[in-house]
Amino acid sequence: MTLNRRTFLSTSAVAAATLAAPMVRAQGKPRVVVIGGGAGGATAARYIAKDSKGDIDTTLIEPTRTYYTCFFSNLYLGGFKTIDEIGHSYGGLAAAGVNVLHDWAVGVDRDAKTVTLAGGGTLNYDKLILSPGIDFVDMAVPGWDISAQNAMPHAYKAGSQTELLKAQLKAMPEGGTFAMVAPPNPYRCPPGPYERVSMVAHYLKLNNPTAKIIVADPKPKFSKMALFQEGWNNHYEGMVDWVGEDFGGGNVSVDHAAMTVTIDDEVTKVDVANVIPAMKAGRIADIAGVTDGNWAPVNAADMSSKMDPDVYVLGDASQQGDMPKSGFSANSQAKVCANAVRGALTGSKVFPAKFSNTCWSLIETNDGVKVGATYEATAEKIAKVDGFISQTGESADVRKATYEESEGWYAGITADMFGAKA
Amino acid sequence: MRALAAYLAAAALAALPALADPGDVEKGQKLFQQCKSCHQIGAGATNRSGPHLNGLFGRKAAGLDGFRYSKSFQRAGAGGLEWHAETLDTFLENPRAMTSGTRMSYRGLKNAKDRTHLIAFLRQYSDDPANIPEADPTAQGIDHDLDPAILALVGDPEYGAYLSGECTTCHQAAGGDDGIPSITLWPEDQFVVAMHAYKTKKRNHPVMQMIAGRLGDEEIAALAAYFKDLEN
Numbered sequence: 001m002t003l004n005r006r007t008f009l010s011t012s013a014v015a016a017a018t019l020a021a022p023m024v025r026a027q028g029k030p031r032v033v034v035i036g037g038g039a040g041g042a043t044a045a046r047y048i049a050k051d052s053k054g055d056i057d058t059t060l061i062e063p064t065r066t067y068y069t070c071f072f073s074n075l076y077l078g079g080f081k082t083i084d085e086i087g088h089s090y091g092g093l094a095a096a097g098v099n100v101l102h103d104w105a106v107g108v109d110r111d112a113k114t115v116t117l118a119g120g121g122t123l124n125y126d127k128l129i130l131s132p133g134i135d136f137v138d139m140a141v142p143g144w145d146i147s148a149q150n151a152m153p154h155a156y157k158a159g160s161q162t163e164l165l166k167a168q169l170k171a172m173p174e175g176g177t178f179a180m181v182a183p184p185n186p187y188r189c190p191p192g193p194y195e196r197v198s199m200v201a202h203y204l205k206l207n208n209p210t211a212k213i214i215v216a217d218p219k220p221k222f223s224k225m226a227l228f229q230e231g232w233n234n235h236y237e238g239m240v241d242w243v244g245e246d247f248g249g250g251n252v253s254v255d256h257a258a259m260t261v262t263i264d265d266e267v268t269k270v271d272v273a274n275v276i277p278a279m280k281a282g283r284i285a286d287i288a289g290v291t292d293g294n295w296a297p298v299n300a301a302d303m304s305s306k307m308d309p310d311v312y313v314l315g316d317a318s319q320q321g322d323m324p325k326s327g328f329s330a331n332s333q334a335k336v337c338a339n340a341v342r343g344a345l346t347g348s349k350v351f352p353a354k355f356s357n358t359c360w361s362l363i364e365t366n367d368g369v370k371v372g373a374t375y376e377a378t379a380e381k382i383a384k385v386d387g388f389i390s391q392t393g394e395s396a397d398v399r400k401a402t403y404e405e406s407e408g409w410y411a412g413i414t415a416d417m418f419g420a421k422a
Numbered sequence: 423m424r425a426l427a428a429y430l431a432a433a434a435l436a437a438l439p440a441l442a443d444p445g446d447v448e449k450g451q452k453l454f455q456q457c458k459s460c461h462q463i464g465a466g467a468t469n470r471s472g473p474h475l476n477g478l479f480g481r482k483a484a485g486l487d488g489f490r491y492s493k494s495f496q497r498a499g500a501g502g503l504e505w506h507a508e509t510l511d512t513f514l515e516n517p518r519a520m521t522s523g524t525r526m527s528y529r530g531l532k533n534a535k536d537r538t539h540l541i542a543f544l545r546q547y548s549d550d551p552a553n554i555p556e557a558d559p560t561a562q563g564i565d566h567d568l569d570p571a572i573l574a575l576v577g578d579p580e581y582g583a584y585l586s587g588e589c590t591t592c593h594q595a596a597g598g599d600d601g602i603p604s605i606t607l608w609p610e611d612q613f614v615v616a617m618h619a620y621k622t623k624k625r626n627h628p629v630m631q632m633i634a635g636r637l638g639d640e641e642i643a644a645l646a647a648y649f650k651d652l653e654n
Binding site: 047051328331332335336339349351354356358370372373374385386387388395397398400401404405406407408409411412413415416420 | 497499500501502580581583584585587588590591592593594595596598599600601602628629631632633635636
């Protein structure tokens with residue numbers, strides 16, 4: 001009996017892939033342009049450059065020179081990480097053969113297959129990958145717009161906003177009030193606001209123990225709710241007041257000049273207001289004309305846009321089905337996309353799509369929890385296959401191991417995105 | 423192919439010992455001779471190159487203070503592994519299926535009957551089994567041998583390279599092992615045995631049980647073929 005991977009493949013997975021003949025080019029190498037250098041875009045660019053071994057001209061357009069990961073940015077707020085520990089340069093990608101352009105993409109012409117840059121240049125592409133992350137829905141929280149982000153930071157794109165929120169947290173008067181306006185579904189990082197509440201509570205417990213945290217939430221429930229609420233009771237008793245939909249948490253407005261938050265007609269003067277508005281795909285997806293409503297619909301098998309087979313949308317900006325909007329998800333989608341794009345441009349083998357996600361959250365020192373699932377591509381969407389979640393009442397040992405695992409994951413995924421540090 | 427499967431199924435059935443076989447303590451004592459150079463048991467037993475084995479039943483893996491366990495063992499303990507007849511049976515059959523990085527060089531006791539005897543012997547040095555028979559019965563061994571046809575699969579490293587994307591989100595391709603173990607340069611057979619131990623939930627870890635749970639035999643072979651040669 002001979003069982004052999006190659007013979008097996010020749011009859012199944014590859015059969016479908018070879019139906020699509022590789023693109024024939026009259027001159028030069030095929031060109032891929034990736035817009036957005038986060039978990040989706042950096043991973044896709046790196047994998048395409050690395051695996052094509054120079055046969056694909058890969059350009060990444062990313063305005064920032066240092067990328068601060070949103071994941072673990074709450075741990076910076078809690079004092080568990082420094083801002084430098086969550087910052088990453090693009091040198092590793094350049095070394096992997098990616099042409100890294102620090103510029104803004106301001107236009108996409110899908111007929112001419114070009115991308116225009118704020119700096120004035122124009123790039124041609126054969127395949128375009130959009131991984132722009134999120135922007136905020138205008139007037140989602142009455143009284144707040146992007147001009148109010150210094151008085152009331154969102155801190156939901158990591159970096160200067162996160163540092164600002166930390167500075168405001170440190171400057172809170174004794175016994176002051178920290179307010180959060182949580183976003184409606186769907187949004188980036190479902191457990192993120194609640195991990196943030198935990199990390200703010202951790203900081204306040206050590207530095208300002210009579211301070212209070214109030215959360216206005218338009219949702220009746222949230223990711224890992226039982227785990228977070230158990231943790232808040234155990235570690236931060238009486239500090240966190242979560243106002244869900246049932247108690248008017250969705251009926252909220254802010255006044256950034258007066259520093260007030262109004263929840264269900266009750267006005268509260270606050271010292272820090274972290275406003276996380278409703279989200280939509282990063283603006284370039286809209287400009288490219290691949291959105292339907294707030295998000296960009298994609299085909300589950302390869303993350304290609306439903307509007308254009310030569311455009312792919314990864315991560316938070318995409319509307320793909322069951323996967324949460326997370327860095328892990330974007331990284332997972334990027335690898336499926338990179339495999340498909342490389343196959344289409346060079347004729348390399350295309351394997352069936354497989355996706356997975358795990359989200360770790362830290363509640364208090366050495367008290368980590370996680371939730372995760374595996375997914376597959378169906379004709380309609382990315383569909384959940386199987387999943388798990390940490391349990392309430394777990395031992396301190398299990399929670400500590402979970403936290404340590406999250407640190408290992410952070411090292412793993414950032415190396416997977418940006419390449420191992422030189 | 424079908425005939426082979428039928429043969430293997432019959433072989434697996436034949437390997438199952440009689441139900442509720444308590445094991446032979448005397449035979450177990452003889453088998454323990456091969457453990458003695460590293461593990462002490464009984465009155466006055468202390469940690470040597472391996473931890474002492476008094477009170478082993480119900481002990482958490484890596485649960486003795488004062489013994490320096492491998493990272494692999496510490497993770498298994500933190501992940502909830504406790505020593506009972508069933509877990510010991512799995513462990514003794516192939517220690518690396520459960521704890522890939524154990525420092526114990528012992529290759530495993532393949533005969534299920536022998537494992538039953540050895541476990542019966544070890545059981546004498548935990549709380550008296552007569553007092554709490556149902557808490558930790560000296561159960562019979564269960565044959566966990568992986569189907570030899572699975573171990574014989576030849577993996578395709580190119581397919582493994584693609585599939586490895588699912589691994590390298592957490593396990594560093596460059597081999598770092600803080601918080602999450604390194605899986606690079608892992609001998610192929612050990613990789614396969616470990617993945618199947620997760621797949622069948624003999625080895626604890628919710629993420630790995632989930633990931634391995636949907637990997638087919640061919641996919642596990644492909645990943646093993648890829649990671650065995652992966653150098654930074």
